[in-house]
Amino acid sequence: MKSDRSLDVVIVGLGRVGRALAKQIQKADSQLRIVGLADRGGLLYHERGLSASLVDEALSAKAEGSSIGICPSALPPIYRFSDLATSRTLFVDATAASGMAAGWCEVLASSGAAGVVLANKLPLCEAWSVSGPLFNHPRVRYEATVGAGLPILSTLRSLLATGDLVTRMRGALSGTLGYLVNQVSEGHAFSAALSDAIALGYAEPDPSADLGGRDVARKAVILSRAVGWPAELSDVERDGLVPDSDAYQGAPSADYSSADRKLKELFADADCDGIAIRYLAQITPERISVGLARIDLHDPFAALAGTENRIAIHTRRYPIHPLAIAGPGAGPETTAAGVLSDLIDLAEKSKLRGENPCPC
Amino acid sequence: MKSDRSLDVVIVGLGRVGRALAKQIQKADSQLRIVGLADRGGLLYHERGLSASLVDEALSAKAEGSSIGICPSALPPIYRFSDLATSRTLFVDATAASGMAAGWCEVLASSGAAGVVLANKLPLCEAWSVSGPLFNHPRVRYEATVGAGLPILSTLRSLLATGDLVTRMRGALSGTLGYLVNQVSEGHAFSAALSDAIALGYAEPDPSADLGGRDVARKAVILSRAVGWPAELSDVERDGLVPDSDAYQGAPSADYSSADRKLKELFADADCDGIAIRYLAQITPERISVGLARIDLHDPFAALAGTENRIAIHTRRYPIHPLAIAGPGAGPETTAAGVLSDLIDLAEKSKLRGENPCPC
Known part of the structure; x- marks a missing residue:
């Protein structure tokens, strides 16, 4: 009975988010069943659903650093996901791969899949001519790309649907940079804070995309496009927490003594002036900037x-005091929860569409 | 074409929220059409939708303090809304009337209406045995009852749907009390702040439900019930901003000199201790309290x-730093937007259910 009404999920990419999602789907007694798991090395697929033991086997292989391809029942990797799509299929892009936008557009256009949920930011940040169709598509969701499980993009969608008009947004959108800035403002050396952040799992072993602000720039572009301002990534005025020349040397071997000195000075000056420094994205219809900003101590x-993370959304209805959403905006569990929330939303809509199949 | 796919809305109650909602529905080129407007004095109804001029006529009559009953095409008031319900009908309770819960349950049970959206808190705060069926019903929404247009209840629903577990909530849930507390903490006399709040439209001309904390207690009960803790209103430990004996005399004629003195003293003491005072609701599975609370100055x-308004939601996934939502939580425009968001959500689901009618 359940299987007759359930939607089929194919998870592409089984890093920490993909694996956490697979576990959450198995645990939630929901209308979702996993029919496919895919990585670069292989595909596990069964149209009536993968058994719990097969999913566990795949997750174990991935957690140990292997590919799904080593599972005995694995098929060769697939590159045209539209071949797997039925009107009951929901795809999840939990990869960090580039160049996926066209493929997802194809899935939506040719096969009429039930939906595509993106945890991967990159398909949303390609040239607007390529990524555009993914925005405001009724069967595409991407809540987890900004603020992990925080309900930021669903709130924007709801504001727009009820006739409100977003005028500007301001966001602290990187847990990694937030942690580093907090540590430096408390007097710790930047290089020491970075080592801690990597050890604690807050930062990637190669933190260059974070430190250079590229990751925040992507989120800013997604927010901008989501409210109808089709900016390009190249339009973003971006300053890294440390200069690109330092950031891209790769930590922890990089020499950050120059960054240590500069940031210490910057924060000491701010302290004297009685202000705080935060790494912020500021988004208007005309301009997107990403970098360190001096703000009032009373600023939330x-x-x-x-x-x-925190986002402040100024709209026609919220002109002075913005609508604000804050909370931990990282971690595989909360990110996977953002994806699952999108899946449930799409599933409720798709399921109902097919609920009363015509018997004739 | 549009009318074939649209959902029918009946708005019961045409105070400031009901009127703002009617205007928003007319403006949004959405899948909704108004088929009924009702107050205690009359009903305007047409199964194929009310004309824009008829809606305008009704709104004008209400804005001038009259009843819908004075409109020439008005029918007598109706008390069994299930008589109007079809599977395409969405009802909005924008009244402040008590005793409505049983009627809405009847509408849902007997007629299979597309949904019921409540802006009225009272049906959700009756005895659990009466209100219970309205919570977690797939065709009931009540976003606007707490925090107006802020996405608080939809966020709770999404957390629960993805398998998270709420552990406690803390909220500043009254714009009126927030304003008064802010003014008093800045040195203004309570009685003067109250007169200002009434003049500015932040407080009702009879502010007793606000001042006594009864309105916040209702919101706290709704939040508690929404996450699965079926508290009764009588369970709430409630302290008013001023004692009930003062609050219920009715302002602005009441004598608040005693409240002025007590609050001045309270806030002066807090100032000396380097702490802030806020009027908070604190909600756990075991206990709900509502009243003035001393908090750290660094507390958001x-x-x-x-x-x-602000709510902080602690869950299994957000154990230390909560998921927080903040912003203006009052005003007819934002409250109506919360209702409209609920209507769109229910409409998307209901519309799809009937989208492919069986031709046989």
């Missing part, structure tokens, strides 16, 4: 602790 | 300005 952004 | 609740 000054109170962010740890790896917290 | 201390930074609230004007009539802002």
